[in-house]
Each structure stands twice: as structure tokens, then as C-alpha cells.
Amino acid sequence: MRISYNKLWKLLIDKNMKRKDLQEKANISSASIAKLGKGDNITTDVLLKICDALDCTLEDIMETIKD
Template sequence: MRISYNKLWKILIDKDMKRKDLQEIAGISSASVAKLGKGDNITTDVLLRICEALDCTIDDILDTIKDE
């Protein structure tokens, strides 16, 4: 099973935001944004900061995808 952050990227598009904007408003590092871009594992602390900054829940920014 893996995690997809496609929902997060859609939210950013809808809000006319760039990844750099997300980094600044959520107070996360560029390394964390890069991990998100690659679909790598990220700490729940970072996910919660993103949710707080975007006023959403974790379900709104990620999906779990079953490996085939």
C-alpha cells in the first residue's frame, strides 16, 4: 500500500497556490515538500501543519492506494 498526495496538489491548484506558498504558510521545509512531490513518507506532524494551514483534514489531502 502506498500514499498518494494528488488531492493535496488539486487543493493547491484550486487555491491558485504553488508548492513554495504551501511551504511558507504551513511552516514546512523544502525537503518535506520534495518528499510529498515524490510520494515519499512524511511525518504526521508535517501533514497536520499542512491541514491546519489549508483548513482541511488529512482525508482531504491524501489517499491510500493498494499495490497491485
């Protein structure tokens, strides 16, 4: 089982935002954005910053996928 952040990327498109915009608005590092892009592990602190910046919940930006 793995985590997918496809919902996050779709949400950014809906909000007409780029990854750089998210980085600045959520005050997260470019390394965190890169990890999200690769589907790597990311801390819950970063995920909560993203949710706060986008006014959404964790369920709105990520999902689990069976391999």
C-alpha cells in the same frame, strides 16, 4: 499499498497556490515538499501543519492506493 498526495496537489490548484506558497504558509521545509512530491514517507506533524494551513483534514490531502 502506498500513500498518494494527489489530492493535496489538486487542492493547491483549487486554492491557486504553488508548492512554495504552501511551504511558507505551513512553515515546513523544502525537503518535506520534495518528499511529498515523490510520495515518500512524511511525519504526521508535517501533515497536520499542512491541514492547519489549508483549513482541511487529512482525508482532503491524501489517500491510500493499492499497488
